[in-house]
Amino acid sequence: MEKDRLIEIETKLAFQEKIIKDLNDVVLGQEQTIETLEKRYQKLAGLLDDLMKDAGAGPANDPPPHY
Secondary structure: OHHHHHHHHHHHHHHHHHHHHHHHHHHHHHHHHHHHHHHHHHHHHHHHHHHHHHHHHOHHHOOOOOO
């Protein structure tokens, strides 16, 4: 009886270790994805700033002649 209980506990522990490893792998993958997205965001934000600066320098922001 005691041996069966020990085997059951060891089995549960092995499954928990596997689950923890799998969850860790998921978290690491998400971290890499977040880093990639942050880099893309920074690049897009820089491009948008450049576009906004270029748009502000031209006649597009001047009021129409009827004002």
